[in-house]
Amino acid sequence: MKYFGKKLIAMAVTILVVSFLVFLAFAVIPGDPAISMLGTEATPERVAALREEMGLNQPLLVRYFSWVAGVLHGDFGTSYSYQMSVTEMIGDKIPVTLMLTLLSFLIMLVISIPLGIFTARHEGGKADRFIYIVNQIIMAIPPFFSGILITLLFGIILRWFTPGGYVSYDVNFGQFVAYLFFPALAIALPKAAMAVKLLRTSVASQVKMDYTRTAYSRGNTTKDVFYRHILKNALIPVITFLGMTLADMVAGSIIIEQVFNVPGLGRILLTSIQNRDYPVVQAIIVCIAFLVIFVNFLVDIAYRAIDPRITLD
Amino acid sequence: MMLEVNHLSIEFHDHQLPETVVNDFSLKMNEGDIVGLVGESGSGKSMTALAIAGLLSRRDMEKKGEILMDGVNLLTCPREALRKLQGDKIGVIFQEPMTSLNPVYRIGWQVEESLRIHRPQMSKEERKQRALEVLAAVELSDVERVYRAYPHQLSGGMRQRVMIAAAMVCRPKLLIADEPTTALDVTIQAQIVKLLQKINREEKTAILFISHDLSLVRKLCHRVVVMQKGDIVEDADIEAVFNHPREEYTKKLIAAIPKCEKKKTAGT
Numbered sequence: 001m002k003y004f005g006k007k008l009i010a011m012a013v014t015i016l017v018v019s020f021l022v023f024l025a026f027a028v029i030p031g032d033p034a035i036s037m038l039g040t041e042a043t044p045e046r047v048a049a050l051r052e053e054m055g056l057n058q059p060l061l062v063r064y065f066s067w068v069a070g071v072l073h074g075d076f077g078t079s080y081s082y083q084m085s086v087t088e089m090i091g092d093k094i095p096v097t098l099m100l101t102l103l104s105f106l107i108m109l110v111i112s113i114p115l116g117i118f119t120a121r122h123e124g125g126k127a128d129r130f131i132y133i134v135n136q137i138i139m140a141i142p143p144f145f146s147g148i149l150i151t152l153l154f155g156i157i158l159r160w161f162t163p164g165g166y167v168s169y170d171v172n173f174g175q176f177v178a179y180l181f182f183p184a185l186a187i188a189l190p191k192a193a194m195a196v197k198l199l200r201t202s203v204a205s206q207v208k209m210d211y212t213r214t215a216y217s218r219g220n221t222t223k224d225v226f227y228r229h230i231l232k233n234a235l236i237p238v239i240t241f242l243g244m245t246l247a248d249m250v251a252g253s254i255i256i257e258q259v260f261n262v263p264g265l266g267r268i269l270l271t272s273i274q275n276r277d278y279p280v281v282q283a284i285i286v287c288i289a290f291l292v293i294f295v296n297f298l299v300d301i302a303y304r305a306i307d308p309r310i311t312l313d
Numbered sequence: 314m315m316l317e318v319n320h321l322s323i324e325f326h327d328h329q330l331p332e333t334v335v336n337d338f339s340l341k342m343n344e345g346d347i348v349g350l351v352g353e354s355g356s357g358k359s360m361t362a363l364a365i366a367g368l369l370s371r372r373d374m375e376k377k378g379e380i381l382m383d384g385v386n387l388l389t390c391p392r393e394a395l396r397k398l399q400g401d402k403i404g405v406i407f408q409e410p411m412t413s414l415n416p417v418y419r420i421g422w423q424v425e426e427s428l429r430i431h432r433p434q435m436s437k438e439e440r441k442q443r444a445l446e447v448l449a450a451v452e453l454s455d456v457e458r459v460y461r462a463y464p465h466q467l468s469g470g471m472r473q474r475v476m477i478a479a480a481m482v483c484r485p486k487l488l489i490a491d492e493p494t495t496a497l498d499v500t501i502q503a504q505i506v507k508l509l510q511k512i513n514r515e516e517k518t519a520i521l522f523i524s525h526d527l528s529l530v531r532k533l534c535h536r537v538v539v540m541q542k543g544d545i546v547e548d549a550d551i552e553a554v555f556n557h558p559r560e561e562y563t564k565k566l567i568a569a570i571p572k573c574e575k576k577k578t579a580g581t
Contacts, residue, residue, distance in 0.1 A: 209412060210407060210409050210412040210413045211412065211413055211414055211415040211416070213368060213407065213413070214405075214407065214413045214414065214415070214476075214479075215415070215426075216368055216399070217366055217368060217399055217400060217403075217404075217405040217480075218399060218400035218426050218427045218430060218479070219396045219397065219398075219399040219400035219401060219427065219430045219431060220396075220400075220426075220430065221396065229415050232417050233415070233416065233417055306417065307416070307417055308416070308417060308419075308463040308465070309416060309463070309465045
């Protein structure tokens, strides 16, 4: 319990620091939200009046803490560009990005763990060498480009999905997931390639360990030595990687949402940055920060479950 | 004859020129024998031990001769037959107790492993009972705690006792101890040697004790085989070797025993 308390405090502090940095960044970089709302034709008096109305003339810290106070009550402020509540604006986008990230993660797991095990067990064989080459190629392709290739192959040539034919989750959940599968694949592929390589290397290092020899000396079959003894140890570094990847996938989804025309957090984030719509940007970044911290917390727990040498305190 | 090694040769083929690491090695062991296998690093003693344990499977290696355990030739028998002997008839303990146990499993699980493989008819309770019994037999205290512990929670000496317990859990006829005391400090070394003597006395387990420490070999073994660069240079009763070493190499090994140790052992 002590651990969870500590972790909660650390989470809160991290989110505070991240949100403050975002606040600071927008105060430092050039550009004025009042001007971007009114256009460059606006008179200086109108701009000044709007700045006063938006509270932009108040000192940074005052603005920051009044924002924090609002967030604690579930109010992320009002969007400058759309004049609507930020909570409302991003509320229905969060499930889209979450689902996209989750699907990418699942696809990565489903591809990388069996393939990593396969290459590790057949190290040096023809299949291993073939997978190695394919892996290198996939790792070198950035997700947005593999997104374009996937659209071309599965969308235009094979017609397995309609490019740009996104279906909202409240219209048809099945079609929503089916459409997101392809952008998720684009995000997952390079990460899966990395995970395969990592698992293979990790297994190769565990095979040489003394406990492997001990396991053989007790009459275990090669299969049992692999699955019971080696694999559990080999997965430890892979879990670290998977955790980092999950956080990275949220960022990856921002680009991929553009390629596949998915109305998630990514699109709204990009337009908000362009429009200097600070409240929206802040809210999204805090959400992403929360997700990343939460994932790290889950990774810590997974660690503890698999490696007894790690204690949570 | 329980174990019979006839003209064993091991040759590596992973370099341009083949390298012979064990050359024409022969050994006979009966129930209850304790044989020391000594020699400096690279003499081939560990390779011989691993071959007898059936743990040499590298493809770029050629093994000649025969290793007969209860009449089964370990070099030519199917892997299934070899696995039946490993852990059941042959137990092995290694030099490094710190790394020889799997770090992610509890001690109890690891001690019981050979039982799960070779005594599938035993119930979970019976297995635990036997594991606790054998942990107590290797003189570990608070066996319930040790049973639930992970390797990193135990000291080096305790881990080596656990390794011995795990190797002895099926009551093997032969225990191969590959430098089991090298990584331990002197007091623990003496305790482990005493423990091996006790196991030999009570269970009639034959022990093949590999070491470069002649004073330990003298305390424990009935017979000693001295190896140098893959060849057997001397094979005789322990006292005969110590009192009348025939080979120059053996004399040098005996001379290498620290003086105070030599005096003490000479008096006993």
